[in-house]
Amino acid sequence: xxxxxxxxxxxxxxxxxxxxxxxxxxxxxxxxxxxxxxxxxxxxxxxxxxxxxxxxxxxxxxxxxxxxxxxxxxxxxxxxxxxxxxxxxxxxxxxxxxxxxxxxxxxxxxxxxxxxxxxxxxxxxxxxxxxxxxxxxxxxxxxxxxxxxxxxxxxxxxxxxxxxxxxxxxxxxxxxxxxxxxxxxxxxxxxxxxxxxxxxxxxxxxxxxxxxxxxxxxxxxxxxxxxxxxxxxxxxxxxxxxxxxxxxxxxxxxxxxxxxxxxxxxxxxxxxxxxxxxxxxxxxxxxxxxxxxxxxxxxxxxxxxxxxxxxxxxxxxxxxxxxxxxxxxxxxxxxxxxxxxxxxxxxxxxxxxxxxxxxxxxxxxxxxxxxxxxxxxxxxxxxxxxxxxxxxxxx
Numbered sequence: 001x002x003x004x005x006x007x008x009x010x011x012x013x014x015x016x017x018x019x020x021x022x023x024x025x026x027x028x029x030x031x032x033x034x035x036x037x038x039x040x041x042x043x044x045x046x047x048x049x050x051x052x053x054x055x056x057x058x059x060x061x062x063x064x065x066x067x068x069x070x071x072x073x074x075x076x077x078x079x080x081x082x083x084x085x086x087x088x089x090x091x092x093x094x095x096x097x098x099x100x101x102x103x104x105x106x107x108x109x110x111x112x113x114x115x116x117x118x119x120x121x122x123x124x125x126x127x128x129x130x131x132x133x134x135x136x137x138x139x140x141x142x143x144x145x146x147x148x149x150x151x152x153x154x155x156x157x158x159x160x161x162x163x164x165x166x167x168x169x170x171x172x173x174x175x176x177x178x179x180x181x182x183x184x185x186x187x188x189x190x191x192x193x194x195x196x197x198x199x200x201x202x203x204x205x206x207x208x209x210x211x212x213x214x215x216x217x218x219x220x221x222x223x224x225x226x227x228x229x230x231x232x233x234x235x236x237x238x239x240x241x242x243x244x245x246x247x248x249x250x251x252x253x254x255x256x257x258x259x260x261x262x263x264x265x266x267x268x269x270x271x272x273x274x275x276x277x278x279x280x281x282x283x284x285x286x287x288x289x290x291x292x293x294x295x296x297x298x299x300x301x302x303x304x305x306x307x308x309x310x311x312x313x314x315x316x317x318x319x320x321x322x323x324x325x326x327x328x329x330x331x332x333x334x335x336x337x338x339x340x341x342x343x344x345x346x347x348x349x350x351x352x353x354x355x356x357x358x359x360x361x362x363x364x365x366x367x368x369x370x371x372x373x374x375x376x377x378x379x380x381x382x383x384x385x386x387x388x389x390x391x392x393x394x395x
Contacts, residue, residue, distance in 0.1 A: 042358035043379050045370040047327055048209065048234035052360060055237045055374055057283065064282035065239075065275040075261045078274050082281045083252070086244060089284055091218035092228070095246035096256055097277045099270040101208040104229035104245035105147035107267050109134070111255030112174050112202050112227070113151060121257050124266040125152030131173035135164060139184035140177065144206060148176060151266060161187050161195070168199045177205040177225070180326040193224040202226040202251065208243075209234050209326040214292050217284075227251055235329075235373065238283030239276040296330075302372040302380040303332040309384035313391040315340030327371070334387065335367035343394035351390045359383055 034041050048054045057065075079096055086095040098104040113130050114120035120130060134148050138157040145155050153173060158164045164175075164187060175196050182189065189205075196203035204227040210216045212235060220228045227247035233240030245255060258267040300320075307318035319333045338344065349363035359382070361370040368387075372380050 040358055042353070042360050043376075043383060044360055044374045045372065045379075045383050046360040046362050046374075047371050048374060050240075054231075054233040054240045055235065056376070057233075057239065057279070058237050058286045060286045061238055061279045061282045065279045068275050068278045073274055075274065076256075078277050079256065082277050085281055086284060087246060089217070089288055090221060090228075090244075090246050092221040092246035093249040094252035095244055096252055096259070097232070097272050097280045098229075098243045098245050098259070099241055099272050100233070101206065101229050101231040101243040102144075102147045103267070103270040104243045105144070105204070105206060106150050107255040107259050107270065108204055108227040108229060108245050108247070108251065109148050109151045109153065109174060110258040110266055111251045111253075112204075113153070114258070115250075115254050116257060118257070121266075122264050124258070125150065127152045131171050133169075133171045134174045134176050135167055135172060136176050136178075137181075137185040137187055139186075140181045142178060142181065144178060144208075145176070148174075159186055161191055164192075164195050165199075168195070168201060172199070172201050175201055175203045177203065179205055179207045179210050179220075182325055189220070189223060189225075196226070197224065202248075204229065204247075210328070211235050211287070212292065212296075212328050214288060214290075217288070221246060232280045232283065235327075236280075236283050236287050238280040242272060242276045242280045244280065244284075299330045299372050302375070303330045303370075306370070306372070306380060306384040306387065307332055307334070309388050310334050310391065312388055313341070316391065329371055329373040331369055331371050333367060333369045336391075341391065341394050343391065348387075348390055352386055355386055355390075357382065359386055 044052055046052060082097060083095045086097070087093060098107055110121070110124055113127065114124065132152070132154055133156050134153045135156050135158055136145060138159050141155060141157050149155065156167060158167050175192060177189065177192050193203055203225050205220050205225045206229050207216055207220060208229070208231040210230070217230075225247065227245065230236075230244050232238035232242035232244060245252065258265040260268060260271040262268070303320055307320065310316050311318055315336050317335045319335070321331050321333060322328065323331060345363040345365065345367050348368055349361055352359040352361055361368045370383065375383070
């Protein structure tokens with residue numbers, strides 16, 4: 001197209017029309033679905049909560065998802081190949097990608113109950129001819145046990161190591177351990193595993209939000225747990241609807257017989273597509289390659305900066321705490337007395353949520369708490385600025 005013809009075309013072309021370039025149309029502008037749908041996006045200083053859509057996937061994960069989306073593959077084959085790579089990284093005998101940590105627990109329990117018996121697999125959650133009890137420490141008996149009872153098992157609570165040994169009988173299918181409550185129970189990881197080995201009963205551990213530290217990816221496999229379940233969309237920053245089940249090769253093989261693409265099974269609805277499977281691998285590979293010491297220092301610098309900014313308001317106290325289990329990252333508590341500052345914690349939380357940009361933090365009776373490990377570059381300064389602004393507004 002000559003220059004004069006191009007100018008003529010521009011004068012009559014509709015706004016936004018794609019112009020030919022080297023024989024190809026220029027790509028149309030990408031749609032902004034967040035704006036189009038009227039959704040509120042926010043700076044996530046709260047953490048990897050499911051309701052807040054957990055974490056943002058690494059660019060490498062999206063690249064893997066987009067690349068795989070352009071080809072057909074057999075679902076079992078991609079699970080085989082990805083499982084081998086994940087198992088090697090996590091130092092497990094075998095692994096498979098699941099529809100979240102919950103799905104990993106359901107499928108893992110199913111594998112323990114049925115083995116590779118296709119008749120038993122088809123009859124779950126009816127346990128005729130199968131073991132039916134899972135032992136759990138009383139302090140670990142939280143809502144997450146519903147993943148196990150989906151298979152039809154009954155939960156039996158114990159408290160001491162002596163009670164555990166006495167409770168194991170011919171109906172005991174599995175011993176389940178909730179890592180987030182490890183410090184609340186009377187039986188340690190090592191004692192739990194040893195009891196399972198002694199009685200020939202498989203042990204499973206839920207470590208849904210227990211990375212960092214990165215070492216937890218293989219710590220419990222090396223400790224001897226038969227099955228380890230973890231979320232993929234929290235600190236690993238893979239697809240939110242993905243997770244990993246890893247452990248003994250025979251149990252992973254059995255668990256997959258209750259998973260898609262097979263029908264007529266308890267796990268048929270727990271479908272993980274090829275994009276999520278490969279995306280989970282990409283996330284794991286990225287995560288283990290990070291300089292975690294540097295990352296930790298960056299987090300500490302950021303929470304310290306926010307704390308220093310908040311303390312410019314008279315009457316503010318700050319404390320940096322590190323949860324020993326689950327979401328093991330620097331957490332900043334900002335507290336004050338309502339006698340010094342009339343603003344209530346929930347009011348500050350709401351003001352940050354309704355501000356521009358919107359920011360999510362957690363509120364409690366004494367103040368607010370926040371984390372920085374889900375923040376994007378430079379957002380910690382925005383969080384600090386907005387908190388101080390709102391605190392200064394209050395009498």
